[in-house]
Each structure stands twice: as C-alpha cells, then as structure tokens.
Amino acid sequence: MQIRLDTVTADYRVGPIRSPKILNAVSTTVKSKSFSAVVGHTGSGKSSLLKLTNGLLLPTSGQVEIGDHIIKSENPKKSVKAARKKVGMVFQFPESQLFAETVEKDIIFGPLNFGMSVEEAKVIAKEVIVQVGLEVSILKKSPFSLSGGQKRRVAIAGILAMNPDILVLDEPGAGLDPKGKKEIMSLIRSWHEEKGLTTIFVTHDMDDVALYADEVIVMEKGSIAFQGTVRDAFRDADRVRNWHLELPEARRFQLKLEKEKAVSLPRVCLTLNELADVLIEVGLA
Numbered sequence: 001m002q003i004r005l006d007t008v009t010a011d012y013r014v015g016p017i018r019s020p021k022i023l024n025a026v027s028t029t030v031k032s033k034s035f036s037a038v039v040g041h042t043g044s045g046k047s048s049l050l051k052l053t054n055g056l057l058l059p060t061s062g063q064v065e066i067g068d069h070i071i072k073s074e075n076p077k078k079s080v081k082a083a084r085k086k087v088g089m090v091f092q093f094p095e096s097q098l099f100a101e102t103v104e105k106d107i108i109f110g111p112l113n114f115g116m117s118v119e120e121a122k123v124i125a126k127e128v129i130v131q132v133g134l135e136v137s138i139l140k141k142s143p144f145s146l147s148g149g150q151k152r153r154v155a156i157a158g159i160l161a162m163n164p165d166i167l168v169l170d171e172p173g174a175g176l177d178p179k180g181k182k183e184i185m186s187l188i189r190s191w192h193e194e195k196g197l198t199t200i201f202v203t204h205d206m207d208d209v210a211l212y213a214d215e216v217i218v219m220e221k222g223s224i225a226f227q228g229t230v231r232d233a234f235r236d237a238d239r240v241r242n243w244h245l246e247l248p249e250a251r252r253f254q255l256k257l258e259k260e261k262a263v264s265l266p267r268v269c270l271t272l273n274e275l276a277d278v279l280i281e282v283g284l285a
C-alpha cells in the first residue's frame with residue numbers, strides 16, 4: 001500500500017498555543033512494498049513524519065494519502081480510523097506501553113479493539129509470538145517479567161497481530177545490545193518480504209540504513225532534503241556531513257582507502273563484503 005504526502009504542513013498544538021511549523025510543505029511518495037529509512041539530525045521532524053501516517057499528527061494544510069484513504073485537517077476522524085487499520089505504528093521504546101497482566105492480553109488488545117473475536121485473536125497471538133522469535137509459553141507470563149529485548153518483541157508482535165499493510169517503526173533498535181538490534185532488524189526485514197509490507201523506519205545508525213533499507217528519506221528542519229536509493233544517499237561524503245549524518249562503516253573505509261591509494265573504486269560500497277569484492281575486482285586485494 002502506497003503512502004503519499006501532498007504539500008503537508010503540520011505543527012503541534014498544546015491548548016491554544018501552536019508550535020512553529022514542524023513539517024513545512026512536505027511532498028513525497030513512498031511506494032507500495034518499499035523499505036525506507038528516515039534519517040536526519042535530532043529534531044528534524046522524523047518522528048513527526050511517521051505520526052502523520054496514522055493520524056497522531058494531523059496536517060494543518062495539504063493531505064496525507066494512505067492507499068485510498070485521505071487524511072486532511074477538515075475530515076480527520078473517519079479517515080484516521082481507516083488509516084489506523086492499515087498502518088501498524090511501533091513507537092520508540094514500545095515496551096513502555098505494555099500494560100496488561102499477561103503477554104497474551106497485551107497482544108490481543110489491538111485486534112479486539114478492531115472487532116476480532118477473543119478466540120480468533122488468541123490464535124493470532126500464538127502465530128505472531130512465534131514470528132517474533134519467542135516461545136508460545138511466554139504468552140501466559142507478565143510482560144514486566146521479560147528482558148528488554150523480549151519486551152520489544154512482544155510490543156512489535158502486538159502490532160503484527162493487527163495485520164497491517166504498512167509498518168512504521170520509530171528507532172526499532174534503540175537501546176538494544178548489538179545482537180538484539182541485529183535480530184530485530186533482520187526480523188523486520190523478513191516480515192517485510194514475507195508479507196509484502198510497505199515499511200518505514202527511523203534510525204540514527206547509518207549501518208542499519210546500509211544493511212536493511214532500499215530507500216532513504218533525509219529530513220532537515222521539517223523538510224525532505226533527499227529521497228532516493230541508499231547508494232545515492234551515501235555517494236557524496238560532503239553532502240552527508242552537511243546533513244549532520246555519518247557514513248556507513250564500509251563507505252567510510254572505502255573513502256579512506258581511495259584517498260590513501262589515490263584510486264577511485266568503480267562503485268559506492270555499502271557493506272564490507274561489497275568493498276572486498278570491489279577490491280578483488282580492481283586487483284587491490
């Protein structure tokens with residue numbers, strides 16, 4: 001399912017007070033079944049961009065299209081409800097939103113809210129708990145007795161249980177150890193493939209972008225500074241620095257090597273394996 005933003009401007013309103021424009025006339029299309037990373041300096045509007053996709057933040061002008069559902073400032077209620085059925089949103093540190101006395105109750109909460117029967121929802125809970133790499137027996141436990149990584153998986157399972165077409169995740173790997181982070185990112189990538197989802201995730205880790213994403217959206221001060229393939233995003237090191245971003249490790253290493261050896265390798269390398277292949281190809285290894 002495709003997402004389209006058409007000249008969307010948005011701000012936050014707390015009582016009568018309005019923040020300055022947080023997103024400024026943003027237009028973009030995120031293609032159906034694409035896997036995109038949203039990156040950018042802190043405060044650039046990444047989380048706000050995600051919130052627009054399920055009506056947590058409403059446009060003050062312009063419109064957000066989730067498939068055929070159009071969210072505008074004038075008619076939000078009905079379209080937001082429809083969009084929420086399609087867009088599974090995983091917030092930053094989602095485990096802080098676990099609340100029920102058992103993992104199962106937590107997972108079935110969303111599906112029940114959308115009108116599923118308890119029996120159906122319990123069957124789905126069993127399926128999704130396995131999909132996030134946990135044992136069925138964990139369903140009977142209290143979510144508060146689990147490790148950080150397990151809680152994160154339970155929270156994501158609760159979103160998968162609603163069978164979304166679009167999966168939106170705000171820093172899904174934040175705060176996990178490298179192994180836990182790698183496992184979560186690989187799981188997200190494999191659901192993306194298996195279920196034909198449209199996936200968008202926010203990250204501060206450019207190696208995650210290089211390893212898992214196909215497309216990149218770079219946010220800068222409430223606007224999209226760049227949208228394109230991962231390889232194009234990391235081609236020009238100066239531009240990346242101007243976005244206040246780092247390069248992925250392999251690309252950084254590649255540029256250092258090119259400088260030291262006074263060579264120019266034939267393509268942008270995103271992983272160390274790619275770099276090794278290119279070095280063999282040109283006879284430098």
Ligand SMILES: Nc1ncnc2c1ncn2[C@@H]1O[C@H](COP(=O)(O)OP(=O)(O)OP(=O)(O)O)[C@@H](O)[C@H]1O
Binds near residue numbers: 012041042043049219
């Ligand atoms: N609930 C809110 N009320 C008022 N202003 C907000 C609110 N949430 C975010 N903002 C402001 O909106 C701007 C964009 O915030 P946003 O959370 O989208 O940035 P971000 O790119 O996700 O940053 P980070 O990398 O730190 O998570 C910031 O200036 C922030 O202060």
Ligand SMILES: [Mg+2]
Binds near residue numbers: 046047048170
């Ligand atoms: Mg954020």
